[in-house]
Amino acid sequence: MLMTQKSLIEAMRAIIYVEAESIDLARHHPDPEMREVREDFVELLTPIAKAWCTDMGVEVASLTIQIFGGMGYIEESGAPQHFRDSRIAPIYEGTNGIQAMDLVGRKLPMKGGAVVTEFLSIIATLDPVLLRGGAQLGPIRSNLADALTKLADTTYWIMKQGMEDPRDALAGASPYLRMFSLVTAGWLMAKQAIAAKQALDAGEGDRAFLEAKLATAVFFCENILPAATSLAPAVTAGYATTMAVPVDQL
Numbered sequence: 001m002l003m004t005q006k007s008l009i010e011a012m013r014a015i016i017y018v019e020a021e022s023i024d025l026a027r028h029h030p031d032p033e034m035r036e037v038r039e040d041f042v043e044l045l046t047p048i049a050k051a052w053c054t055d056m057g058v059e060v061a062s063l064t065i066q067i068f069g070g071m072g073y074i075e076e077s078g079a080p081q082h083f084r085d086s087r088i089a090p091i092y093e094g095t096n097g098i099q100a101m102d103l104v105g106r107k108l109p110m111k112g113g114a115v116v117t118e119f120l121s122i123i124a125t126l127d128p129v130l131l132r133g134g135a136q137l138g139p140i141r142s143n144l145a146d147a148l149t150k151l152a153d154t155t156y157w158i159m160k161q162g163m164e165d166p167r168d169a170l171a172g173a174s175p176y177l178r179m180f181s182l183v184t185a186g187w188l189m190a191k192q193a194i195a196a197k198q199a200l201d202a203g204e205g206d207r208a209f210l211e212a213k214l215a216t217a218v219f220f221c222e223n224i225l226p227a228a229t230s231l232a233p234a235v236t237a238g239y240a241t242t243m244a245v246p247v248d249q250l
């Protein structure tokens with residue numbers, strides 16, 4: 001549970017840092033082309049940063065209660081207040097369901113799909129770097145490659161199906177946002193692992209911190225990232241079953 005919390009927090013921070021960096025560069029980079037690229041990044045990643053990080057904030061706060069058991073549940077521990085406070089974030093500033101529909105309905109079609117395609121190809125460029133990292137980065141590489149392949153297939157399904165019947169694409173929007181977020185998080189954890197390994201190999205920096213960073217990234221890619229591939233059937237199931245039960249039977 002502690003490792004789940006640690007890895008989720010590090011992944012969330014990484015997504016938010018990348019988003020914040022992109023906002024700065026979109027506003028202030030001297031090259032207008034670079035400003036446009038970064039603005040596209042901001043647009044694409046906003047629903048990820050908002051929705052996934054707030055959902056995971058609830059999960060991390062809930063885990064705190066679980067870690068402390070019965071003591072965690074009662075008010076005196078302070079943990080329930082964190083859980084209640086975090087629970088609002090998926091609701092306001094655009095509910096997470098609306099963020100998911102924004103990702104599918106507005107962000108994927110940006111520039112005819114070129115923005116998301118470019119984003120997925122940036123993630124793919126990490127593969128040879130991970131390969132050079134040897135056995136230590138092996139589990140990161142294999143899990144990221146599997147999840148990225150599944151995400152790319154699912155993305156093309158959503159874009160194609162969205163044009164044929166948008167109800168199919170929108171019915172899968174929430175699991176798709178989660179899948180997209182997990183892969184984005186896996187990519188950024190992989191980048192952190194590469195940086196940590198390079199520093200360790202060079203004998204630079206705080207060894208204990210860097211070893212923990214590397215182990216946390218491996219943990220994330222082995223234990224949390226694989227959920228991305230299992231979400232694919234939910235994304236591509238279509239809307240028929242979702243709408244099959246009449247409202248008065250719900």
Ligand SMILES: Cc1cc2nc3c(=O)[nH]c(=O)nc-3n(C[C@H](O)[C@H](O)[C@H](O)COP(=O)(O)OP(=O)(O)OC[C@H]3O[C@@H](n4cnc5c(N)ncnc54)[C@H](O)[C@@H]3O)c2cc1C
Binds near residue numbers: 092095098
């Ligand atoms: C503590 C707090 C502070 C707030 N502060 C502010 C503030 O300062 N300023 C401000 O303007 N507002 C504020 N709000 C309001 C907040 O922005 C809204 O609660 C939020 O936008 C959600 O709207 P809603 O509550 O009407 O939920 P609804 O829109 O009714 O949504 C309920 C559920 O239905 C889902 N849903 C809605 N439409 C669809 C759809 N078309 N398809 C599929 N699912 C859908 C949603 O995702 C959600 O899960 C605050 C709310 C709270 C609780």
